[in-house]
Amino acid sequence: MAHASATELDLRTAAPFGISRWTHSEFADYVVELRAGDHVGRGEAAPNRRYGESRAAGMAVLADLAAEIADLQGPAAVEALCDRLAAHEGGAAPAWPALRAGLSAAAWDLAGKQAGEPVWRLLGLERPSVRTSYTIAIGAPEEMLAQARAASAFGTLKVKLGFDGDLELARALARELPQTTFRYDANEGWSRERAAASLAALAELGAELVEQPLPAADVDGQAWLKERTSVPLFADEAVLALEELDAVADLYDGVVVKLAKTGGIARALALVSACTERGLRVLLGCMVESSLGIAAGLQLAGLADHVDLDGALLLAADPFSGIAVEGDLLTASNEPGLGVRPAA
DSSP states (O other), rough: OOOOEEEEEEEEEEEEEOOSSOOEEEEEEEEEEEEETTEEEEEOOOOOGTTOOOOHHHHHHHHHHHHHTTTHHHHHHHHHHHHHHHHHHOOOOOSHHHHHHHHHHHHHHHHHHTTTTTTTHHTTTTEEEEEOOOEEESOOOHHHHHHHHHHHSEEEEEEOOOOHHHHHHHHHHHHTTTTEEEEEEEOOOHHHHHHHHHHHHHHTOOOOOOEEESSOOOOHHHHHHHTTTOSSESSTTTOSGGGHHHHTTTTOSSSEEOHHHSSSHHHHHHHHHHHTTTEEEEEEOOOOOOOHHHHHHTGGGGGGSEEEGGGGBEEEOEEEEOEETTTTTOOOOSBBOOOEOOOO
């Protein structure tokens, strides 16, 4: 099929990006490339230590797979290889999910370029044009307020919580931006009692939803919490892949689907479909990624109830271009493949 290789992709956010577990400004991603003739398919891998990955380890695994990839034909064969990799590692969640996401995206990008069609059309979908939320990362309260003011053109802001004084900050944001819809993400940062009290306060503020209020492993706590709030609760760290959905489907109102968690386009599409069948809402999310990674997720965005594909908008400089951005509206390219290219 193609020669597989990877190159490092160093990303820097315009401002420090903080969640309840950490704060970073630099992100060590990498680009997976599949070359066949005159065509090059690219996909971005955004490894996350929360899921046991690093750039160096992922690139080493890809190098080991290169000979096998060269014998494959088409994205379906690449997706099958990714599934075999996950099964070989023996876990319910996919092994090396970010690597698999990059490899999957590169295979679809290559197939689209070879066929002269955008990936969304190869998938039988309409051209995605969706409104994304914008993330207000954890920082000093005055810095978070300044971020929110600067992003007031976005109809929806996602505010990272899970720090001392987070409810005071949420109230201040609601006062300053009364026309804005707010969703919140605790990133596993609350205890049961704190989560219950926080959700009661956020309900009064009209919260659209809250992502992962408790640690993913606290299944009993999540069941307890869901009975005590009217705010929709979305699983993020608690659902990495389709295999984990049934165990927690009754504990949440929705699921955050990210390609870098699920392991690629096909697996994300399967998880979205499974959520829809179970009556669970879908928030299509992302990591801190360039437009290359965002473009892969954007192909599926028309299937989601909520979209949070702002990763590239957080960067000091985006090394890829091709997504049309008008305020909070993202529109996928009509060009072949994922429709993005290295920025000039």
